[in-house]
Structure formats: structure tokens, C-alpha cells
Amino acid sequence: MHTVTFEDKENFPLETDKPGATILETALKHEYPLYHLCGGNAKCTTCRVFITKGLDHLSPRNEREQTLAERKGWPSEIRLACQTEAFGNVSLRRIIKDNKDLKTVTSESKSSKTGEECYAVILFLDIKGFTAFTEASLPYDVVFVLNRFFHEMSEPILNNGGEIDKFIGDGILAFFQIRNKSEAIKNEDHLKKVKQETIGSAIRACLRMFDQLKKFNLEMKDRFNFTFDIRIGLHAGNVIYGDIGHSEYKSQTVLGDTVNVASRLEALNKKTNTNFLVSDEIYNLIGPSLSVNKKIITKLRGKSEKMTAYSVLGFKVSDSILIIQKSLDHVLENNPHWAQGFLDKLINFIKENLNKNTIETEALLNPHEFSSLIESMIEKLGNPESLKKEVSKIKSIYESIGISKKDFPKLVPILISSIKENLASEWNTTLESIWNQVIMDLTIETIEA
């Protein structure tokens, strides 16, 4: 005999003499109200309960429950009553008690996160002086410029593995989660390494945002006689992550003290006359690789303890992805039509080596599209997942003009020489070896795609 106790305003201890009966079976036997819309088939999740005591008296999750729990990011205490067998006393709480709870749960999509804790780097960005632009401009221009700005600033986040949480007024809240959690918890050293890599990606995204801002400002100066500046706060730690909102308007949101600290660091920039402040958590993990120009000991609003913030200028040790991205910026500044030169060389290669009708081939190659594709590949070097799509695109272009996989490596020196021609005096041996390495790696990926 054991007892399954439903905790509510008062406790309802339900006794059963059947070891291994599911929690749902016991509830139904006692006519205790527990939602079970799919009839106990692990499909609706409306029977979910939160175990407060006796977790070790329960059967482990079966495959169906485990799949659902992983997809939704449930902690071990959340169980499906219809799949969970009890072998001893347990206490639990119903999660869905009425129709309003039911509506919240049934509005979850298959991949909805219902509450998960994870380690993440939180990025807060705000535009300096946007109110002045708003006051001096037409509403159409304000919306247009803000959308362009958000696009330019979001790209480095997405291209470095980050996710946008939301756009808040003229600001952005974004986060970078530890990518492979199961791998990350192998051991402490590995966890530290994964944290450092995630922070490195977030810092690279921020530095790239400042680069993008320079380009954006050139255009804004030209079109609106206005330029903008940004302030960024970066902090890392545990956050709660889930789909939050009205049942019909939910979005993935990060919550918790880590988010508040990042937001306050962003705001602190105003007082300290800085643009990019990171917390001590970040500095403690990758400080030696950062170049900083100010150390600020401060008490953030709402905090009792003092903390140290660091004003970041860049990486101390050069970051090959950033180097190559900046050098492509220079290629485009020097010659926006650089891709035509590369395509001319490509046509010559086809003429001399592949015995093909190059008039047809020329018609298939658009220098503007080609330049955008190379730009996009270089920008996505920090995000292997999105890079794959670009790699497949270039593979189909090459194949459509009759270049086979075995010839892809022969195109590396052709592309490098086109880049080199357009960098002239900026070209040096370090840059050459980085470009060679990156283009060769991309070529291997293209062959394997």
C-alpha cells in the first residue's frame, strides 16, 4: 500500500494497493480531477504534474515522455501522470487546474519551451541619441531607419550563434546560449571552455556591430545628415528561458537577474562615457584575451554588492574571423565591383580547362549575386549552422556552370588573387595565410556538402 498525495489548498492523500499503478490511474480510481485529454497516450501533456516529494519512488521516464520532456525543457520534477508509475509514497501538485491553465498549455506549440534554466550570455544594446532623430524626422523615416538599424545590428548576433529575444523601443535584447548542453556538462574544464567559446562569439558579435555601425552611419549621414552611436552591456549567467505571453501572442523570452545586470551595464555606459561594458563574470572567464581601457567599480541599481565592469575595446589576440570580415569590408570599400574581376578569371579557367561554351556560362554568373554570397559566407563564419546553407548555394552555382567537385580546390588561388588585388597595400603574409586557410576550409565544406 502506498499513497499518492495531491497537494492543493489542502492535501488529498489517495491510497493504492497496486504498486506500479500510474499516477493518473490512482487519481481516476479516486475520482480526483486530473486533466487527461488524450486519454493517457502521452500526446496532450495536460496530465503533467510537479513532484514535490518521492521522485525516487517513481518509474524513470519512458521514451515517449522523455522525448516530450527534452523538447519542452522540463526539469526532472515535471512528469506525465499517465506515463509515471508509483512504487512508494509521493506528493505532487497538479499543473493544470482549470480551463485557463488548460488554454495556456494547449496554446503551446510542439517546440514550445515551458521553462528551462540555462547558462547564457545576455546582450543589451541601445541607440544613443535616437530620440533626437525621432523628434527631427518624419514618422516614415523613423520607422525606416529603425528597421534598417535593427537589421544591421541583428546580423552579427545571428551570424555568431546568438538569438534575438526582442526589440525594445530602440534597443535589442539578445542572448547566446551554451550550444551543446549535454556535451558541456561532461566535466568542469569542458564547461569552462564552452562558456569561453560562447562568450567569445558574443564579444565578436558586439565588435562586428560597431563595424556595421560605421557603414550604417556613412549611409545615414548621406541620406539624413544624422549619425548614431550605440551602447552595449554584456553579462553571463543562468537565465530562465521559455515561451511567455498571452496564449495567442507568445514569444521566447529570457528572464532573471543575469538579464537585469546586462541591462544595467548597458545603462551604466551613459555615466561612464563608454560604449561597451562587460561584467566581471565575463572578464573572469576571458579577460586575458580582451583589450580593455577602463575598469569601473560600481554598485548597480537594485544591487547591494559592488561589481566590476570593464570597458572593452576589442580582442587582444587577433581573431581570424574578425580579421577576415574586416578585410572583406575593405575590399568592398576599395572596389564594390570586385566580384567581376573574380568571375572574369573564373571564365578563363573554364575556357582553358573545361572545354565549355563560356558565352552560356557568363550569362549564368551575376557578379552582384556572387559578391553577396561570398559576403554572406564570410559573415556567417561564426555560425556553422547557417554557413552550411550558403555553402550549398555556392556548390550549386559551381555545378550549374559545369565545375565538378575535384576542380573546386583549383578555384582557391583564383579567389585569393582577386581579394589580394583589391586590398593592395593592406595585403600581408598574415592576411594571406588567414584567407588561404578560411577559403580552403570552406572549399572542403563545399566538396562535402
Ligand code: FES
Ligand atoms: S493524458 Fe495526455 S499526456 Fe497524459
